[in-house]
Amino acid sequence: LPLVAAGSMAGLDRNAPHDYKATATVIAKNPPSGLEKTLNFADIVTSNTVALRVKKQLGLNDSVEQLVAKIQVSQGRSNLYGITVTDSDPARATKIANSVAKESGLLYTQLGSGSGSTVLTELDKQRAGYQQRYKDAAQELSAFDAAHPGLLKDADTKGVDPTLATQRKQLVINEQAAAAAYLKFEDQTAQARITSLASQRDFEAFVVDEAVARPDPTRPLLRIAYAGGLGFLLGLAIVFLVQLRRPPVRAADQVEEMLGIPVIATVPRATRRTLKTPRAS
């Protein structure tokens, strides 16, 4: 029975539909210094984020776990990564492989460069603050000059009210300080963006070869072997259960109990020993 079960399972599996593999190739740069080793492209490819994006993009019914299970990443000596997707539908395998390659590249670049991080958001907020401070200072100075039109004209004359002159000087200093602070901030921001761009280049990822689905030549054989083994175990389990449920007759008294008639002869198993004539003692 175990052998029959093994054969049947293997036969059934042989006739089952083939799997297809589609492999897309991506080149993913690593920083030369090795400072950012925590960001690994292979991990990104098999991340839930990428799987979720692909699922949404292609409208797949598979769960994220199922999708991740279909994806395999391999890396050669260089920065080339092979992203292989196994699926029973060749078209779907191709679509998923290409989508995973694209989304992995985007996420890798995004995370590597730091764009979209809270640091940049904070910088934008600060820029608005500096701008506002300069605007306020400039408006205050303009309003003061508008309120005292003769003050600029008579600045060097002795008839100017010293309090107003001091007040105006303070406003000019405030405006200049706000302008200087804003310019300094812009310099620093520009420098930060240059650094970010340089970093982005270190984490660039491009799809270099799009996926094409091919029948998986090894998988059916492996599956047949697995199915055969499973069938064998299943057969053994059935035999075991049958033995457990209906124990075989092993002794004459069991026969008597089972049939309700006496056993009038027990014939031993015909072996060389039982068929041999015993020596006379």
Added chain:
Amino acid sequence: MRLTKNGPLILGPNRLESRVAEAFRALRVNVCTGNGERAPTTVVVASAQAGEGRTTTVVNLGSIAGQAGSDVILVDADLRKPSLHQVLHAAGANVVPKNTTLRGLADVIREEATIEEVTVPTGLPGVSLVPAGTGLDKPAGLITSPRMGIVLRALREQADLVLIDSPPCLEHVDAIELAGQCDAVLYVVRAGSHDQAAQRLVQAQLTHTNARMLGAVFNSG
């Protein structure tokens, strides 16, 4: 049918002291003394399924009884799969080659031959054979026909012990029918048999025919 290195297990003169022969001697004593009751002449050897050791029991019990001085006739009543003459031939007994069709029981039932005409010697001392016969393409109804009773009575006249090999009870009703017409039934069970419910069912069917259950032969091999 159980095979050994020397062909089907038949207890010829060279194996008479073996343990297997001793078991069949004990069986012969129980059968020939009627196991405490009247000694039977016509005995159906039955089993629930094929492969339990029915034919081997018929041949070996016949051989042992023949060597003990009884006149024994072995009757092949398994008209669907006759094998007695093949077993005897394969074991080197002096019967016609296994593929040769011999006239036998079926011919006698159809009144195309007499018992004397179809009985052939086996080469085993005191043991003759009534083969299944010819024209077995429609065996249904032959064993269960009223003529079978007459044939059994005729057989009873000609031997001390008539051992009848029958088809498996779960496959055909012949053995059950024969059981009601013969003097006794010997029931063979092989060790390892799983289908205890089927065994009980057959036993109940045999009992309903008022057959005399001589006992069971437990084949532990």
